[in-house]
Amino acid sequence: MDNATPPTHDAVTRRSFLRSGSAAGAGLVLGAPAILSAAAQAAPSDEIRVGFIGCGKQQEVLFNAMKNIPGIHYAAVCDIMKDRVGAAFGRIRAAFGNNPRRYLDVEDMLSKEKDLDAVFVATPDFWHAPHTVMALEAGLHVYCEKMMSNTIEGARSMVKAAEASGKVCQIGHQRRSNPRYRYTLDQLINGNNVCGHITSINGQWNRGVKSSQDIKVKESTLPDVSVLNKYGFKDAHQFLNWRWYRDLSGGPISDLGAHQIDIFNWFLGTAPTSVMASGGKNHFKHREHFDNVMCVFEYDTPAGGARAFYQVLTTTSAGGGYYEAFMGTEGTVQISERDAYTQVYRESDAPSWDPLVQRGFLKRSSAPAPAATDGNVIAAYASAAPEAYELPGALSKPPHQPHIENFFSAVRGEASLNCDARHAFESEAPIYWVNPAAQAGQTIQLTAEHLNV
């Protein structure tokens, strides 16, 4: 599944390409084929010089996912919290032996670092647009974490800045480069029509109370409150728990839901036409955002339409974790970053999938098939249990690595981005309307005004 080979290249041409810009983001369509491999064996002159903006939890995840990619020099780290700058510095020094320069302010870093090629933005969502726009305008390629912004205006400004700069701007929806997702879309859904007509999608991220608690750190490690105020945080609680505040984040539907609603739109190749939603503060009463949200998107698809249900729970982990299930007249593909939640089912009256198994597209599930009846059947109309199948192969890398490899390949001019700013925006735009629909208790018809840059 992870089988693309890196093209050969001329180092000097690439080096000048890194400096001058790229057309790699142009013209990508939802579902376009991937070039997944990193540019292996880069010569020193061909190194991509990287800086990090925001060095919290996700920076650590990204760094661990990219440290085995060759040809990268980690030149600078920036965070308003000294301890986190120190931790990111330590991670780089431990892995590569060099001392990246340390900054406590992004503008300071961008004004002094004249030799950077690219930055990774992993700050709280309300900082994504300012940081991405600043970096693009400074002539840098940008990998920015999802959700693009806490506001749709912020996300629009990122698309415009990316396109005006001609630089590569990847948004961190890492599933877009995950071989499992690309295989499922390209080979199973589009290539072999395993679902038939997809009429329904069911997605969820269920997380329990313990994993949704407020974050606390030792007070002595926090920046002074005057520093927090300067960077838009009212106090230490807001700084650590920005995800629960309306001015700083879209809350769980954007923090967790963004990953999965993006997959709905990408796999269907279109944006929804409406959204209805309901949300509540059922447990975490003091928070500004809903702790639980349920929503339904309607889609016009060439096959005859579909609707997607999505729920994000931060108060209950039961019910199967996180996945997206594409449910059709002939089969269902349930897919997740986790193997445990990934499964494919054939409707009992659909054409046989034996040819797909023989050609290696699917494996019969090793899990025991459900019994035809458990003795408690009360409805004469119950369908026969669908047959379960598994995908061949598993991702052998950290889940973010293929997306970062794709970014570096695009920076080198060898690949198109799998999730450039415009296509991320097209897919994320409906998500910005879930909270307003839930707050108003109304269905929102999604028009060009809601969805366009």
Ligand SMILES: NC(=O)c1ccc[n+]([C@@H]2O[C@H](COP(=O)([O-])OP(=O)(O)OC[C@H]3O[C@@H](n4cnc5c(N)ncnc54)[C@H](O)[C@@H]3O)[C@@H](O)[C@H]2O)c1
């Ligand atoms: N793709 C994924 O799977 C995934 C997973 C987790 C988080 N994320 C995203 O990554 C981003 C960061 O999340 P996190 O969990 O690391 O949050 P975090 O709070 O742990 O880290 C954010 C860091 O940014 C720093 N910061 C805040 N304002 C800053 C500023 N103005 N300048 C410089 N640094 C600043 C903070 O000090 C903190 O260290 C979020 O956008 C989140 O949505 C993505």
